[in-house]
Amino acid sequence: MTEVAASDQLLVVIDPVARRTDGESVRIAKDVLSAGAVTKVCLPDGPEEFARALARRGTRRPVVVGDDRALMRAVSLLHRRRELGVCALSMVPVGGVLSLARSLGVPTGAVAAARAVLDGSERRLDLLVDDSDGVVLGTLRIPSVPAPVPTAPGVAPEAASHAWLRTCQSLVRTLSSRPARTAAMPGPGATRLRVEVDGVTVVDLDQPVEAVSVTPGGPGGAEVEVRPATDGAVAVPLRAFGRRVTVSGADFRYRADAVVSGPVRTRTWTVREEAWGLTLPLGFP
Template identity: 55%
Template sequence: MSAHVPAGHSLLVVIDPAARATDGESVRIAKDVLCAGAASVKMAFPESAEEAERALTHRGRRHLVVLGDDAALLRTVNVLRRERTLHDSPVSMVPIGPRSTLAHALGVPAQVPAAARAVLDGVERELDLLVDESGGIVLGTLSLPYGMPVAHTAAHWWTPVEKTARSLVRTLTSPIPVNGSAPQHRQRLRVEADGVVLADLDEPVHEVSVRPAPTGLAEVSVRRAPGSAQVSTRARTVTVSGRDFRYRADSAITGPVRTRTWTVEPSAWRLTVPR
């Protein structure tokens, strides 16, 4: 269900340091569009994770706008969820940076002017969220197994010594070193959807994908071999277990773990998209 964004609203615009470093012109365009159309605009220029969290915590009644890429969006949703204000604090996004596929998939325009205009006259769309027992979240797609990668997560934006924006950009935008672009071998995994076993440890699994569906359930797909037919279902909870497996949750690679359960939180957050 969608709601109209209030006309003439006040904005808090949080500008990610990597966005400023990689594409200052897009940041300027977004600021010009937002300042021309909003009743008032407060700009925040965090240089650390702590500064970004303080800006979000002290946003007051202002409508939150993030200028950055998928990592900035994920970080924002995580902070709001920890505050228990996620559903009450709609998020608007202007994608700026090389890693913005998640924002686009969720309905945010790829072009900066169009995304900025959607902030001003779009609608708020309620979206589901996948949450695991450790507090990890998935906005878009969960996929596994994932070979033996070196994990690069959103935490790499904030290096402990050099916190300049350009060093942060170099860290995150460098290719993730993996042993090839896909898992090198199939893995034995037990996959359960609402208690129903879709795959077990007696046979290798080529691919498992889980994503929130617009029904309050997750879409679960299991493929046993490359090119084979996949088994698909919808479920509220998904449990995967196996020997030291890794998985990709949106842009972050996590693991190894031996078991993990994801549960759908229906209508957990709101994102501004075009009408």
């Protein structure tokens, strides 16, 4: 881990969602950072201005003040510019979606996080990159069915349920078009996917599954867990470890950190070892 000097110039990019949801934490973070380093503060109003601020950072070290989605946006932008290898990121978590930041070791209090930016050290982390150039920082999940659609105020429940109904109908058509199985009677949340790790098939289309998760497990590999679908019996998860994970089958959606993508019929994720840097508190394991 490389020591980060407190005298570095900082580019503090404050996500608009953070400014709206917790202005007091934003103010505290600005005060602590400005007291310990030379800072330039950017207040982008949207994704385009956010991207321009990062692109024009010069020699300043970028600090993202925002939630998990703001961090993911910064990593994705730097990845597409092929600048992750030469640009360590720092983060002050502010907002309602902070589970990724916590899992990465970033303090969630504004003062502690800002001090870690000033006095911490860079840690190189693995990254999952898919074949469409998307990135995953934490855990990739393939749920069997999407979450129910919430009903907005003033919207009839019937209208809110149309998308859910169409998804269920699509799933029924997909499953009914396949040969009948006599071995297992999977529940309504099951789907059929082929999961391959480094070219070896972990589960094939003849075995319905309830969920798949992929997490960078280091060094240079990902931990893969597949939960088979059963008719009520306890299923033993199938686990594998490898550098390249391919999932294919009927159209499926996947959650990469806090973002749901798809539907796709096949997607491959590859681990990039120590592909990006994040400033963490000194002594973090």
